Amino acid sequence: MSQKLSRSTIRLTGSPSVVGSAAVGGKKEGEGPLAKYYDILCDDSSLGEQTWEKAESRLQKDAVNKALEKSCLSTTDIDFLFAGDLLNQCISSTYGLRDLEIPFLGVYGACSTMAESLALASLFVDNGIAVHAAAVTSSHFCAAERQFRLPLEYGGQRTPTSQWTATASGAAIVAHSDKGPFIKEISIGKITDMGITDANNMGAAMAPAAYETIKTFLQDTNTSPTDYDLILTGDLGQVGTKLLLELLQKDNIDISGVHNDCGLMIYDMEKQDVHAGGSGCGCSASVLCGYIMQEITAKRLNEVLFVATGALMSPTSVQQGESIPGIAHLIHLSSSK
């Protein structure tokens, strides 16, 4: 059963668990500092498929199958599958997962999708709507570049504020269990638009949403940043992280001692030439479902706030001069029930 702490923050009194999770990455992710936490690393970014889009679908399928294997479950055990991605009409998810024959609920939260899908899966389990529910998302550098920016062959220069879309996927299976990581609370964000119009500066567009969601959650739970080992934003990168810390400091909330960002963790910021950091649904999904879940399971991390952020624009809306709305959803993960 779930208990409302406020309009948008819910305590999951049954504390459902992530009974299995998996992270899949590409070549660049395999050269980064978190390489050893990935379950599958693909040297060839086509994954043996004929198009980048089919390769991204493959990432999701592999992530779900690996998470099932690690949970000792099969597809027929999963009542509901929540999935979404960045490609037009979420085709990575629908084509990647169609053969699994699991009741399917598509979500769209841009790069916040891992938090949204995991929140819904957790709420379904906590309220007995599902016995097992799964959450998955992905991104692929090549599929995203050609859809959102320029053909890869063009070899365009990237601006200093731009982020590198991860070729990666993360999947998690939620169920009731005595073993963690446990889902304790979730907080659903509002769409926040501060008027940023630079499509090469997603971090700045998403930071205000992360600020709103973190502030709301701390208020609703009457906790402070020091109650957590880690407050982990999705993929704000260098620019967005700086903005987030500044916005919170204006309210006398200092998370600098416990904050990190998936976009700053997934690549070596000195050596891997990713400019302002990593991004894409697969960035925060694979960092969460690989490194973070393993650290919580090993109790090296005990209280983690995962705050995935999304930029809710499209190339069309940007071309029409629109600003970029952001959103952030939060999940409180704990090593103890």
Next chain:
Amino acid sequence: MSQKLSRSTIRLTGSPSVVGSAAVGGKKEGEGPLAKYYDILCDDSSLGEQTWEKAESRLQKDAVNKALEKSCLSTTDIDFLFAGDLLNQCISSTYGLRDLEIPFLGVYGACSTMAESLALASLFVDNGIAVHAAAVTSSHFCAAERQFRLPLEYGGQRTPTSQWTATASGAAIVAHSDKGPFIKEISIGKITDMGITDANNMGAAMAPAAYETIKTFLQDTNTSPTDYDLILTGDLGQVGTKLLLELLQKDNIDISGVHNDCGLMIYDMEKQDVHAGGSGCGCSASVLCGYIMQEITAKRLNEVLFVATGALMSPTSVQQGESIPGIAHLIHLSSSK
């Protein structure tokens, strides 16, 4: 509280209500047989906006605001808003609803979005996660044509199996109430792909999904078609409807006496030149949130199965030679608790 009847069918024991709903339509919808059931009809399909995409955003905003007005509620009363649409990255929803400042959960189910969003809103209310939750979706003929098919200026011929994307939106507010329409059960569909590759024949691509979901629901609830006044599919149109009836008849399930399809109801099939019928998220959403909700409230319809169907393809997936996966989600609405 929700009670699992099977893997994918849930009984909502609290029977939450649709406490307010609204339908918004364009000029062609206002010339159709259901015109009088629309709350707002716009003669100008630009809705005074500068682009078709902004016009579609406006449809959603108007639908939510009208549904709130009819429910005697304001935006601050709504705990969660579920929304999605057909445009790339769901921009009709995110831009249309960003000013409402309601915690937002984006969904993607193509033309099944009304059923998916209403199902999630109903489950949230039934389990006390939300006091009030809202569901909304939309489509716009001009925005959809240029995104999925050809520039409007091209004036391309449409094939006989093609359907006409409705310029419309539907919104519903769910809460506990003594007055109906009540949500009794929901059933979430699986992705179903029978290998249809013709992007101008969505009805055929979606019919197998509707077949699977209806058959599963009748089995799970141990009911038969005659227990319902109306089994209403989303937008299968003429081609998909014929296929659905045939598929069910092979299993000795005859729904022909109680079946209708939103795509066949929204326009005058003789006079309005829409070929195989209406389609688009806004088609089933506006038929449900206008005509159907009013008929259930007036108890002229008492037991209705709303089965919205979606084709989970994109122009890219079709160009890459992929078949078109379909999905269908079902909601059982009743005039009595």
